[in-house]
Amino acid sequence: MNTFAETFEIGGTPVGGGAPCYVIAEAGANHDRDLDVARELIDVATEAGANAVKFQTYTGQDLYSSRTPAFDYLDDDRTPQQLLDDIALPREWQPLLAEHARERGIDFFSSPFDRAAVDQLKALGVPAMKIASFEIVDLGLIEHAAGAGVPIILSTGMATYGEIEEALAAVARAGNPHVALLRCASVYPSPPEIMNLRAMPTLRQAFGVPAGLSDHTTGIATATGAAALQMDVLEKHFTLSRDRPGPDHPFAIEPDELKALVANVREVETALGNGRMEGPSALEASEMHGNARRSVIAAVEIPKGTEITEAMLTVKRPGFGIKPRDLQLVVGRVARVDIPFDEIVTWEMV
Incomplete structure (x- = not known):
């Protein structure tokens, strides 16, 4: 029996079960160790309509061995340990940023990368914790974070079903x-061909939990399209400007794009509907159903008393008259009244 809920709340906002997608604006390291920039990122996320703004809490020393080689994709001579120490969010900022987010009315949380980070975030009263894809194999960290008593969001980049099961068991x-589980491709940026968005409903069905997307593609097309698969959670990196130096800026979206993404996701959600074919909507029925559909029309002037032939009839818009499917039922009848050329033919006329 599944021990997990199909729906839950983050900061009072429903997640899963058909609720609108919970949108996380991922600030990550794009604060550039500037407190004013970090606050501005919170403002941008709020104005874009995101549900939450998220940062990351780590130290290079605790996250990477000093013997880890540099990543080629970063084009940076620093070791990963050195790089992350240089861009890490100062932990003393977290209460200040959490308070600023509360003032702006947006959820604030972070991705903890060590147990001390979990404890600090728990003390702040964050409404959720996000475990990054690379940490899905750190079952001790996952269990410790889950013990904080707030919803856990797990990215599944590069993970196998077995690794996901182990992580869920730790929770x-x-x-x-x-x-909640997020489909993710752990390449920065991620090309669309490796995104496999259809894995989102697979995760939901396989594990009985809300599922969504952590998106590292450039632009907003992939994340917008994912809304059509009814994703429950979306996480997307954003920045004040892609021209800023730093490892996460180049693949992040800018403020106007974040605002457009949230609007696009909401529009797609609205457009999905209930899936039932129920005839014209009220808007369609008000004008288009009658004016733009077709019905039987007089192709010539038909005097009263004339036996009607098929050649005297045609099918045109609007749709106020006899339905086109009944045209043959009109043939052979007698006109009760004079029917002018191009008149809409009704049953009262024949």
């Missing part, structure tokens, strides 16, 4: 029933 051991 379950902490007695936490609230977890």
